[in-house]
Structure formats: C-alpha cells, structure tokens
Amino acid sequence: MIIRPKLSDIASSLGLSVSAVSLALRDSPKIPAATRDEVKRTAAKLGYVYNRQAAELRRGVKSMIGVCINDLANPVFVDFIRHIEDALRQHEMKLLLWNSGEDVAKQAAFLTTAQEYGTAGLLICPAEGTTREDIAKLLAKGFPVTTFSRLIDGVGISGFANDDAGGVFAAMEHLHGLGHRRIGWIGGGRRTSTAENRLAGYDRAVAALGLDPDPELRVFCETSRRSGYVATGALLDLPHPPTGLVAFGDLLAIGATTTCRERGILVGQDVSIVGFDDIDECTCASPPLTTVAVDKGAIARAAVDDLLSRIAGHAEGAVTRLFTPRLVVRQSTGPAPPARA
C-alpha cells in the first residue's frame, strides 16, 4: 500500500496524465465530468491528501494567516479569535494561532515561524515591549502586518482598536452621575496603548468632572482576577477608600467583587464597580457587572479586511480606526452611599 499517495499514483492507477489528475481534482472544465468523478473516487480510495505546501510553492500563493495574541488566559482574546476565525473562513484562509503570553522573545520566535512557514500575513496584538523597530523590520521585508486591540504608533502599520480613553470616560461619567466623587482605578500596569489610553480616559475624566484627583486612587497591576482582588484590597485599605471603581478589564473587576464580598462590602451599594471588555462572565458574575462593551466583532472584521487587502496588494496607507464602545449598565453600580463622618 502506498503510504502517502500523490498525483502520479492516481494518474498511473487510472492511466491518465498527472496534469489531467491535477485539473480534475480542482474541477477544471477542461476535464470531462465523468473523468473528474472517476479521479475523485480513486483519490478517496487511495486516501489521497492534497499537498498544499507543494501547491502553494508552485503557485506562489498563501492561504494561512498568523494570529498572535498576548494573553490566551483572558477570555476577551478567545472572543477576538472566534471573530477573526469567522471573518477568515469566508475568505478560505486558515489561521495559525499563537499566544505570546506578553513575552517579546516568544513573540519574535513566532513572527519568524510565521514567515518561514509562508503565512500570507500577520494579525497581531503586540506583547508589551514590542518596539517600532520590531514591526518596522517585518514591514521592510514586505510582510503584511496589521495590529488589533493594541496599537503601535508611528511606523506605518494599520491598527484597529477600541476607543479606550472614551470608554473609561463614559464609565466615569456614569459613576459621576450616580454621585460618586472618589473613584479608584485598578489595572493597566503594562506599557501598552490600551493601558495608556484607558488611564488617560480616567485622568481626563477626573479633571473634567471635578473628581478627587488623589494619586493614591490609582493602583497599577496586570490583568487577572487575582490582581483585581489584591489591588482592590489596597484601595479599600486606604484611610479614605473610594466609593467607585473602574477596572482596566472585566477580569480585574471580577476579582474586585471577590475582595468586597470577603469584607462584607455590598457591590452596587457600598461600592460601585465598572469593568471593561464585556466578556461572557460579566452576566453571571455576582452581581452582574456593569462594563464597557468592546465591539470585538467589528474590530476583528476590520482588521481582517485590512490585512487581506494589504495581502492582495491594495495597500492604501496605514489606517488607524477606533471603535466606539458601549456602556452596559448592570447591577455592580448604583448611587453613591451618603458620605460618612
């Protein structure tokens, strides 16, 4: 038995030429329908597997896209991946997935692999510490790259992200409207565009709304439930703790609810908490979490479209597009408690 049959095996078993078999398998009208069927039957019988590497080498086309994200453990990226997959499927493109885990070295290794394996281009949410030079190097090689969720400025690469500053501002306005005047910030401890912009939204809102600008109210940490738990503890230990809390991400906000619960503090009454991203878990958190919903589907689709048109050679200049998020009010926010003595 032939281990891995190739076109020539099908051809010889049928008394056809290799070219005829090649065309038949791809439904060329040059081959009579009856012959095509026969070829396909024989291929199936022999257990033929198309060697796409060989075909792509010959044709000079590619059909894989590399996707590199920074933190698989954050559900928001699982959402992004699902949307990217959906968008890619319509273009018959496959996805080569990678998780950098915020490790620039791992990310660099993947970038190399992605190129060596002939991916057509790269969709990347850059790990913290990714430099313009890292990206410029790829671009110089003519390798199409588009960023999503996080942006890298000033290097001529397209980026599609949420309006992070605006999202936090909206969250702050919401709390301000509920009477909160001392509002804490947790998270965004990494040097990424997302962290910078969300914090900028916080600072801007503090100034614009006349809130307490106490720098102690800002606690920087990474994005995980545990970090949210710890950071919120620090905030509540303050001599004069905040009544409202905006978190860099939902994971942090969920961690924050744990801290409150342990201390017998009622979320939505004693303290109001707003998350960011709108992951599924928000609806079954306790209480269900008020959050800033990021339009992951629209961002994913726009990034895929940009990358594909770049790959196709219709490369207009780099574009940066920000998508407006939507505040979703659930039960983790409520009127500020009356001031205490």
Added chain:
Amino acid sequence: MIIRPKLSDIASSLGLSVSAVSLALRDSPKIPAATRDEVKRTAAKLGYVYNRQAAELRRGVKSMIGVCINDLANPVFVDFIRHIEDALRQHEMKLLLWNSGEDVAKQAAFLTTAQEYGTAGLLICPAEGTTREDIAKLLAKGFPVTTFSRLIDGVGISGFANDDAGGVFAAMEHLHGLGHRRIGWIGGGRRTSTAENRLAGYDRAVAALGLDPDPELRVFCETSRRSGYVATGALLDLPHPPTGLVAFGDLLAIGATTTCRERGILVGQDVSIVGFDDIDECTCASPPLTTVAVDKGAIARAAVDDLLSRIAGHAEGAVTRLFTPRLVVRQSTGPAPPARA
C-alpha cells in the same frame, strides 16, 4: 530591491553557488567559517527569510504539530496548551493550534487542514461526537494521532488522561468523611470519556459509601460558569437539597458558589463544593475552591512524547495511560451541617 530574496540571490550577490549558501546558512563544516559568516551577514542584509515549506518538501521532514482542543474558553485547556508548547519547544517543533468548540464539523475541517499543510502529527482532545471511524480514517492514512484529556477507545490510538473516575471518587470520600450523605453532581452533560468516567466515579462512590442514591441529585449540563450557576439553582430548589456538591469542572463549581452567595448560603459551611481540574482561578474564588487537581503537565508531556515517537516511527502499540489526580482541600468544603427537621 528584491522582494523576497532566495538562496540564489545571496549566492549571486556573493559569487558563490546556491549549494554553498544553503550549507553555510545551516552551519555545515564543509564551508569555511569565514564564508559562513559572510553568507549570514549578506542574508541578514538582504532580509532573507528561510522558506521552510520548500525545504521540508525537499527533505521530506516536518516540523509542525497540530493541536486541536474542544473548548478554548475553558482555562484548563489554556494550561494544557502551555504545557504542550513547553514540551514541543525542546524538540524544535512548532504548534498549529485549533479550537473545535465542540463542533465535529469544524474539527474535521481542521484535521484536513493539518494534513494538507504537512503537520507531522496531531494532538487532539476530541470534540463530543467524534467517532472511532473519524480517528480510524486518519490512522489508515498513516497519520500519527494521539489523544489527551479525552480518550477514544477501541481504535488503536494512544491516549493520556486523568483518572477521572478515581478523582471524583476521592472527592466523594472527602465529603463523606466530613459527614455529607446527600451529595449532588453537576455537569458532564456531554458524551465524552471525561463525562462518562467522572459520572461513573460519582455513581460508584454513592454505592460504595452508602450515600443517598436519589437520581434527582444528578444534574447534567455543559461546562461553564453560567451552567454551574443554573444547575446549582435546580439542586437547591429540591425539596430536600444536598449538603455537598461535586462538579464536573472548576468553572461549574465557581458558578455554583455564585448561586449560593445569591441565596445567602455559606459555601464551606451550609454547603460544601468540590471542583475538578485545579485552574488558577480556584485559589482566588470565594471561598477558595477545594478541587481535584489534574496533572496537566505530566499528561501533556506524555502525550507529546508518545506522538513524537510515533512520528519518528518507533510506534509500539497504542497505550492508554491514566494519571492519578490529587485532592486539594481549600475552604469550599467543611463538615456537613446538622440534619434539619
């Protein structure tokens, strides 16, 4: 400027032969060190990217492994992936990741892609509904496949999984030792080996320990926080609710704690809850979750070793290995409350 330079571009720019360049780049002792350095410098200068597809086609070797899991949204798989990655890195193998999302059609599409792109073999946690025939078809083509976490029996494929029945049995013994006699089961609603075995462990323990065998105590659902929330509600609504609860997975158990919290039921006092898997979140759940810790690292390493030796042709017969889990007692379990009238 050359768009994507190849060996011949380096060769001609240096007045060398293509073969010399090929050997130099791979540090062959046949090429003088000085020449090697020069070749590498030129390659870097020209922005040369190794075409691994072409090289693998010629050499007849492969360096990618496909990994197909069933649910990326479950953190336990993120853990598995990380361990698989680590094991693979030592063998210079790359990973082509895919999430079937419990969709057999998506999984089938990936299996085809993985073969067409020339992955050396496949590590798979089969989606619900994967048949023996699905696997047999791959095996018939001589395509190396190894399962992990979930097993497919009777088809001559190696599998590495947790001792699921034993794990649940240990959880039940723990609760029994604390005085619980009416213990509920939530989850495992899918037809997978994991679900069957964990439920079997429950049933066996109910019989062996003389617990209440009320079938109402078993609620089947899929694995998510939300499902755990809902299923636990159903259990607590029973005229005679259980005092202990074993969940198919930690995500469910965490959902269960939410239900209890909402109803003012103290977890670890009024009701004891045991999860399964030991994901990171267990330690920052409230209360921290007693769980059955799966040795994901050992399972991942064993599966990778098996697959790689199969790829290398040292294919002993298929082996199935079960790894003994470890009960980790935290604060979600405690003595059964005194029986009520």
Added chain:
DNA sequence: CTGAAAGCGCTTACAG
C-alpha cells in the same frame, strides 16, 4: 572546499 544536477509534489503554459 565548491559547483552542477536532480528531485520533493505540485501547477501552468504550451503542444498535439
């Protein structure tokens, strides 16, 4: 130590 030639499994003009 270096180069010319063949070939991995495909596809694509080009003849017949």
Added chain:
DNA sequence: CTGAAAGCGCTTACAG
C-alpha cells in the same frame, strides 16, 4: 480533450 516539460525554493548526493 490530454500529455510532456518546466519551474516554485530548497537540499543532497555526486563530481571536480
């Protein structure tokens, strides 16, 4: 409608 030939970018014997 069908086949022989060339070539995608590499690597590997094989001569020199």
